Amino acid sequence: MxxxxxxxxxxxxxxxxxxxxxxxxxxxxxxxxxxxxxxxxxxxxxxxxxxxxxxxxxxxxxxxxxxxxxxxxxxxxxxxxxxxxxxxxxxxxxxxxxxxxxxxxxxxxxxxxxxxxxxxxxxxxxxxxAELETSIRNAIDENGEVLDSASETLRSLRNQLRTKESRVRERLESMIRSSNAQKMLSDAIITIRNDRFVIPVKQEYKGHYGGIIHDQSSSGQTLFIEPQSIVQLNNELQEIRVKEQQEVERILIELSGRVAExxxxxxxxxxxxxxxxxxxxxxxxxxxIKASKPNVNNEGRISLFKARHPLIPADVVVANDVTLGSDYSTIVITGPNTGGKTVTLKTVGLCTLMAQAGLQIPALDGSETAVFGAVYADIGDEQSIEQSLSTFSSHMVNIVDILNNVDYDSLVLFDELGSGTDPQEGSALAISILDEVYKRGARVIATTHYPELKAYGYNREGVINASVEFDIETLSPTYKLLIGVPGRSNAFEISKRLGLNDDVIMSARSYISADSNKVEEMIASLEESKRLAEAEREETNDLLKNAEKLHKDLQKQMIEFYDQKDVLHEKAADKAAEIINEAKAEAETIIRDLRKMRIEKHAEVKEHELIEAKRRLEEAVPKINKSKKPAKPGAAKRIFKPGDEVKVISFGQKGHLIEKTSDHEWQVQMGIMKMKVAEKDLEFIKSPKQVETRPLATVKGRDFHVNLELDLRGERFENALLRVEKYIDDALLANYPRVSVIHGKGTGVLRQGVQEYLRNHRAVKKIRFGEAGEGGSGVTIVEFK
Structure with a gap:
């Protein structure tokens, strides 16, 4: 680049x-x-x-x-x-x-x-x-000091050093506390000069203590003297210090060698x-910058959704959709200055560079960028006084360089193409340059205020017009990009809003050709149509997303319902079998007692009567069919019609017939599910009635859908509890028996807070962590009373 x-x-x-x-x-x-x-x-x-x-x-x-x-x-x-x-x-x-x-x-x-x-x-x-780390930490503390524990030798030397220093200090302390010390010393303190302990002695008493003079004060009235009586002790102290330093160096060299290894x-x-x-x-x-990962391609396609310029503050930047490289390879943005054309140009260029540098881009998920071999840009006023170049000349120098290098693997950005010279010549030159770059196969975005280029997008295949919206009411640009709509002049409208006389405006309009007026009216109509289409598209997208979410949730609820139904059915069957077995065992006991009674007491009970009684008991056992229920007599013989309300016997669910798929099979709509069902598995309920249809705008309830899960990951603690409180109320209104709250594992603070709130909620029956397949301890399952 x-x-x-x-x-x-x-x-x-x-x-x-x-x-x-x-x-x-x-x-x-x-x-x-x-x-x-x-x-x-x-x-x-x-x-x-x-x-x-x-x-x-x-x-x-x-x-x-x-x-x-x-x-x-x-x-x-x-x-x-x-x-x-x-x-x-x-x-x-x-x-x-x-x-x-x-x-x-x-x-x-x-x-x-x-x-x-x-x-x-x-x-x-x-x-x-870890071993090297431990060795260094055991020898050196966080402040960079070698520890006594670095070696036994160093520990011994430092103990000796402390002992010698104590002896020297004791000897000097006795000197400065003597009766003559106050008269002969400048101050009753012990200090250090040249790594040796000394005392401050007045100039006139320097011969009293003997020893070595190491320093003097700036006035010369005080001498720092090492008394003769401690010279030997200081020598011994210095000798230990030398040994200590040698041992420290040995330790450091050893550790340095281990680092080298x-x-x-x-x-x-x-x-x-x-x-x-x-x-x-x-x-x-x-x-x-609230960025997202772009999908990357090497086919020259750019699709940016709600893209924002990353260097403009979030509270003022305007997000725009930009697509390039699929249906068209060139975008020409027309319109007046200060409308945001250059910002749009830079947004696309900078997002492309960021994506190719591995950075995520400030646009919505699903945005797509291409990897270009080169990005070229001619943006801004680059007039050079030193080189005696005008604005037009400096632009042309850049454009010549671009045309010498551009190819199919390039993204080219032109700002105010052809500006700085005669309008007719400039617009003709701009069209010619755009044609040349288009022939090379490059992707191009160009801005211009020349009206001649408005027709360029209509006359060239692979080229589309665009403009930046202007709000006449506020007399300011909205910075919203309108793809497919050329820019138009707003001079008359602005002048009128600012109070210019209507006669003057009408006179000005008379100087404009009829064709120009028609073009302006066409552009205004396109702008309005574009605005309405965008609003309807956004509303449709919202409806589609909500419908897809509702579809998934209903599918999940239906699956859970059938799973629960099967479990309860099997439990009931097992319980019934258990009761029957107990009854049979009791009957066996009774019969055994009767036989015993007949033998012992010669009672008049016949054997065949006992066998018959046992047979009747066995026949009393109900036969449970877990897969399907018997159809009503004659139900399968009915001639079904599309739209009939029926009951699918094997599922026990109601539905409506859509169409007959074969001689003995129908497609049935059960809630959100469609399936093929054998005709013998259908039970007729009623034929359809004529229902008055209502327009889509009157359908209510889509905004009241509640998800089965609440995802709190990434939320602050206070916001999370507020969301949980509202969500539980919504779930209760939706009559859900059970919901899931996803809080993640993390530090556990959010999880504890959420569970504490749920335990104290009057409508919560119990809570538990999710199973392995439900998210584990990162999810809390809530069951309502």
Missing amino acids: QERVLKVLEFHKVREQLLEHVSSSLGKRKAEDLMPSADFEEVVLWQEETDEAAKVLRIKGNVPLGGIYDIRPHVKRSVIGGMLSPQELTQISSTIHASRQIKRFIEDFAADNSHLPILLNYTEQIIVL HSEELEIIVAVLGQIDFMFAKARYSKR
């Missing part, structure tokens, strides 16, 4: 915003070097990386990426035999610890939630160097952590 194009489309500002979301210098370097790629496979991989990181952030909210340093210079010095400082070793230990944390975090997340092939591939490359593993850890940090920086940036 040309650096000039990246600058014109302000890609560098996107990089600056991305830098705010990195966690380490490693990620910062990658963000600073971010550039769009023209390799389709590479762009697909980058988009998958960002999407995986965004998936983790959506569920977890944050990722442990603290304590990461660029330790590559330290590792390199250790390899060539250098001794690392305690601070450098601490950074290496911290980076190893961070690698262990992120490795465990990603693996645990993938096990509990979903498959993360790219992140898992990176974490598999991380070699856990693992140099390759540490290099891999740094590379992987830098990549992971960069991935999550892109994901955090996506969250900030």
Whole structure:
């Protein structure tokens, strides 16, 4: 990509915003070097990386990426035999610890939630160097100080050092507390000069203590003297300090050698952590600008839904739909200045560059971008005083460069094409340039205020007009892009709204040709039709989405109903069989007692009477058919007609006949389900009555549909409880026996709060966690009374 194009489309500002979301210098370097790629496979991989990181952030909210340093210079010095400082070793230990944390975090997340092939591939490359980390942490504290516990020798030397220092201090304390000390000392304190303990002595008493003078005050009135009586003790102290320093250096050299042994593993850890940090920086940036993953193609198709310019504040930016590369390859946006044409142009260009750099784009899910070999842009006033170039000349320099390089694999953006010169010549030149770029097969978006180009889209195949809507009532642009509608002049309407005399306006209109007036009227009609069509399309989409959701929920409810019905039917059958078996056992006992009585007491009970009684008992056992119920006599003989209300015997459900599919089979509509049913399995109920139809606009109830699930993942705690409260009320009004609340696992705070609220709700019978197939502990199943 040309650096000039990246600058014109302000890609560098996107990089600056991305830098705010990195966690380490490693990620910062990658963000600073971010550039769009023209390799389709590479762009697909980058988009998958960002999407995986965004998936983790959506569920977890944050990722442990603290304590990461660029330790590559330290590792390199250790390899060539250098001794690392305690601070450098601490950074290496911290980076190893961070690698262990992120490795465990990603693996645990993938096990509990979903498959993360790219992140898992990176974490598999991380070699856990826990032993090296422990060795460094046991020897050096977080402030970079070598600990006494680093070695037994160092512990012994530091104990000796503390003992010697105590003896020196005791000797000097006795000196400064003596009766003559107040007169001979400038101050009764012990201080240090040149790593040796000294006392401040007045100039005139310097011979009293003897010893060595190490320093004097700025006035020369005070000398810092090491008394002769402690010279030997200070010498012994200094000797121990030298040994201590030698032992510290030995420890640091040993640890540096161990770092060098693992140099390759540490290099891999740094590379992987830098990549992971960069991935999550892109994901955090996506969250900030409310972006989504685009579908990427290499066929030149662009379909952006509600696309927003990422550098314009969210409270003022206007979202637009832009499609290019399918039915048409060129869009010509006409209309007056300050209407938002250039912003639309930059939005498409910047979204394309972002997608090719692996960033998600500020548009709705389902948006699509192409991977272009090159993006060219001629945008803005690039007049150069130094080069003595006019506005027109500077534009032509860029356009000549574009025409020398453009091909079928290019996206070209022209802003105010042909401007800066005579209108007739400029519009003719613009048409010629557009024709040439179109012949090359490139995808083109051009803006212009020349009226001659309004007819261009009608006369060329593969070209479509567009404009930016202008609100006459408020005298301001709405910045909404209208594809298929050319821009029109609003000068007369604006002048009238601002109070210009009607006679002046009518006089001005007389100077406009009849053809121009007809064109303006046609454009106004197109704008109105487009606006109405957009409103109807949005309403239709909402209806379709609600209908699809309702269809899925009803299917789920019906499946649950039939499952529950079968379970209850089987339980009833089992219970009946159990009762019958108990009755038969009781009857057997009675008969056995009767036989015994007949034998013992010679009662007049005949054997054949006992057998007959037993047979009657067995015949009393009901035969339960679990699959279908018997049809009423003569039901199958009826001649059915489409529209008849029938009962499907095997299901026990009512439905309506749609059509006969064969001699003995009908297609039946049961609720939202259609199925083929044998005629013998049908029972007639009634014929259809003439029902007065109502227009679609009178149908009510679609806004009152309640889902069977409430998804709270990503919600703040307070908002989540408010949503639960409303949802439970709606579910009770819908007469649902059971619903599911999805809160995720996370830290457990949201789950505990939701369950505490549900336990105390008057209409809740009981709650439980979901089974393995229902979402486990990330879902709470609520049953109502």
